Amino acid sequence: MDWSFIGEHVPDYLGGAAVTLRFGLYGVACSLLLGLVCCLLRYFRVPVLRRIAGGYIELARNTPLLVQLFFLYAGLPRVGVRLSAEACAVIGLTFLGGAYMAEAFRSGLEAVDKSQREAGECIGLTRAQNIRYVLLPQALATAAPALFANVIFLIKETSMFSVLAMMDLMNVADTLRTSGGRTVEVLFMLIVAYLIILLPVSLIATWVERRLRYAGFGDQHTV
């Protein structure tokens, strides 16, 4: 292991980590939003739109991100839709992540007893109030583990941004590997970098999940 090589290239990896984190977080934020919208459209059985949301979820969940990115980045420009690499990255990750987040939200909402929604309607809450004050808080407690698992999954999937010629961690490592031939050091740093990014996310997830377990609703005694 050549430690001076490693020290010399730490800044490269920091730059790569910034790209990975930045676009990973954009993607996660947009996925959460899209996932929530799709999930609510299906939960409230909004005509037509719920079918579109359902179709989208199936399409996104059953195709690889790599293929989605190639289609966005290399396919679409040929029919006149030109997107920057960064836009492709965020759109691609959101397209994939929105479907996974929708499924996570759905599992949370399904765990909330129907009587809760009906009780909310009975006391005269509007649909938005019902979602905001009754359904979502309870659904989030159940969905939290799945949502965090998706966050980690999406950050890992950013490793495919290298096909968009973006200098994320993966591409930084690949460029160094092909130019210098220090394969072992390059891959070692890559692993350490992903660990440094993902370990805190995982720790936060464990912490939040433990806090949420105290939030009991309804028939907790059967568990």
Next chain:
Amino acid sequence: MQDLGISILFKGINFQRLLGGLWVTLRIALITIGLSAAFGLLFGLLMLSKNKIAKGFCRVWLEIVRFMPQLVLLYLVYFGFARIFSLDLSGETSAIAMFTFWGTAEMGDLIRGALTSIPRHQRESAAALGLTPAQIYLHVLIPQTVRRLLPQAINLSTRIIKTTALVKMINVTEVLKVGQQIIGQFYRQPDAAFWVYFTVFLLYFIVCWPISVLAGRLEKRWA
């Protein structure tokens, strides 16, 4: 007037070539699924054993797989092992080795979850009814375990199929690569790339979607 780009898909044996490329990914996925199921059973049983070392070993293995992007692991096997152990693995062999390493841990965790999810009173009631241990396994425990496991295992299989798209990154000539070769040959056709990538996208969907539907049906029926 020029033909539409879609027509190049049906020129000569282009479509057969794409299907051949798809078969390369599917072959890797099928071998991986088979191996993961076999090793996963061992892994699951090891996780449930009382041996602390075996448990710890499985835990670390599972965490590595959960934390590292599959692309990083693939590079580690394909480029890293070649350097460290002077092991010259073909792309396909590296892919099968890495995906099996990943699939084994994921499958093992599913098997562990399915086995532990069966309440203890099932075994005890069966024993109280006078069933022999073999009968308890055959008629009570194994059917329930399989019902919990099968939908999740099928879902994992679609994830494995989607992940095999990554082998393109280690120079295996699979469906994306074949697509690029076709695009290269028909460079005069400006929208060739659009149709080829769109077809690859659809091909993955056609393969994965029925499997997902099957998993969903089984889950609903056995829930």
